[in-house]
Amino acid sequence: MRRVAVIGTGQTKHAKARDDATQSELVRQATTRALADAGITIHEVDAIVLSNMELFEGRALPEMWVGEGAGGYRKPVMKIATGGTSGTSACIAGYHQCASGLFDIVLVVGWEKHSEGATQTGMALTDPLWDRNVASGAVGNFALSISQYVAARGVTPQQAAKVAVKARRNATRNPYAHLQIDGITVEQVLQSRMLADPVHLLDMCPQSDGACAVIYAVEDRAKKFCPRPSWVRAAVTRHDQPYIGDLDRRLVTMRTLRDAAREAYQRVGITEPLREIDVAEIYEPVSYAELAWYEALGFCAEGEAGRLIDDGVTEMNGELPVNPSGGVLSTNPVGASGVLRVAEAAMQVMGRAGDHQVPDVRLALATGYGVYAWSDVIILSAD
Amino acid sequence: MQPITILGVGRTDYEPKPGVSIPEMVHHAVQAALADAGLTMQDVDARVTASADLWDGLTASNVAITEVVGAVMQPEARVAGDGLAAACHGAMSILANAYNVVLVVAHCKASMGDSGGITNWTFDPIYQQPLGLDDAAAAALQSSALHFPTPPLPPPIADGAAAIILAHAPHPQSAIRDPQLIGMGWALDEHYLGDRDLTDSPALREAARRALALANLDDPKRDLTFVELSEHFDYQRELWTFILGLDSTHDINSSGGLQRGVPPFVAGLDRLIQVVLRLRQESGVALAHGCWGPCGQGQVVMVVRR
């Protein structure tokens, strides 16, 4: 496989409503910033991969309208959409296209403008003949599998709240993050409105408007344009069965993430992920999920995730900082959320993460999550 | 580019299938492609699916077909666009050495929804959508710009699925039969109809330029044995033919093209299937074309040889 690296990233300010920018403008902002970060112009981009979940905004084939914002006219443009994993899947698709030998530089842009859509469209996420007859919503669905995870592992609401606090505290050092809650406390999370037992409002991710772009280059171009490229070392996808009731104890087993991580670690030669990985940007739609992902990613043994957060292992100054950007819990423009994970992981390797930079990152992990239990795992490194 | 082998093709009939579910439709196409290739699902490393959420009435429309495309605990990417673009992406991931064998599947149940309503949602929501533009209205503008005397005629509405299997190298037992993909290109045109010269298609020119260059063909008139075009309205056959530098003396759409009814998003992949089936009978170099969006805003071209 040809060696490919991320050489630039760019994102918009994420917010509840970006009335000042159309979808196309959001994409243009992220693209322009990524091009500047990479030190190239749009003319050097050979191909573009887009990511978005169009039903949220009431669009059909939105890339037709928004492709312009990515500088896509008369260039090869493809849209990848796989639900919540759209962004990471688009990043994997862009990586494959760059590694194919046909393109030298590939731009990936994800975006979502939740404020432009109606909540009803979310109902179209489930099978019309089955789940759509029983209203639970995304939060209810998470809460159901969280009840199994809590029963199996004994994690407490306080431990979950610590994850929520960690994310928002990290977000205050990321000027692009949507939620900016100064001095947030565990008590504040536990006292926030109950959405679905045991998930409080502040345990959940927000819905955001925003876009994020990543630029890949093949080896010679990467070395030419970037002093410290972020090399792609592994990219693995696992999908799973379609109904929420199909997946036995989904958060407890999380077989897709477990298997994708196993294959990715094997390719890179990682045997002790907690010790070897320097930073992780993982797709945690809800505080409890981050704890479950610690286990599935092999950061700790089963049942040890609560201890990991209690001991501060995944805090900014811990052994393996998780989501220095504030994560999905602080910023969630769905079509961009996976691209953000890869961009933030790459920024850490490139040493361009500003106030939320972790020192001396050589190996970074990014994950995507969506559709009840689909997973992507991407590993980036400094060499 | 290194040639990619097309090991198998399969499809359903194309016709309105009011009682049939999307997963079952896709299942039949996948089974047909596996049987044609002489493979089982265990031989497939990854899949690329193509579908459009608004047509399926389902967000992340590949969710419904995870099981029938064998994607449980396996890699899958989904292209929101024509199946021929999905085939390009599948080929790219093979060229990247990410996978050896890739299943490419496209589906659409055009009879499920209202084409006018759905394609109206493609136009930008501030200037064009409120005008009530849809694909048919855009086609009427394009055909009048081309001075066609009659209103554009869309093919009959059809439902269906199509599948192909791509591989890094031919199987020893089928190497003589199987055509190879030797060139591909795709591109996006401008969005606002008023910005475009509707009598031209820079995106198709660019897609074809890329595909022919990869295939080392410099004279499509001389080098192409036959061509399968996606004419989503009758007038487009002449337009795409002209833009590709061909004329009516060429062998174009001998399969019947889309005129008997081929679902959108399946259409381009079905052009490729027609090319493959004919190349198994006679050697030559052929071009398969797909397009999607208003007046073919998205364009994709593949060159295949045997």
Added chain:
Amino acid sequence: MTELLRVPHTMTLAWRYGTSWYFAEFIRALRDERRLLGLRCPACRRVYLPPRPVCGNCYAELREWVEVKDSGTIRAFTIVHTPIIDPTSGQLRPTPYGMALIQLDGADTTLNHYLAENDPSQLQIGMRVQAVWRKERSGMLSDIVHFVAMNNEQ
């Protein structure tokens, strides 16, 4: 600076979803006989509810119908406090309400459905529950109003 505007659109679309043989048979048995039918995988023997053409774990075609009871065991539960639009009424569903993943007796998958109980202290994983049916059935999951605790488990 010019005041920013939002351009409103109300868009309605309708779809006609085909059932295929498997959902057609499920709906018929539910509507006409108040029976719940699943499909058994010939390879892993799992009984799937809802029915579908292929077992994703084995990539095996499903053909064998198995009757599933309308009683089962709670495998996961929550109390929903955020109002969600109820697709059967188009109105916000009054909160709080209980939801569970229920493994119906005879099925290997779980069913996502409502509980009559909305006090979490009265619920636990492993609890036995029974469906409460509507008088008029349409063949949809909403023919079951909700599930109630089985007090006198035999």
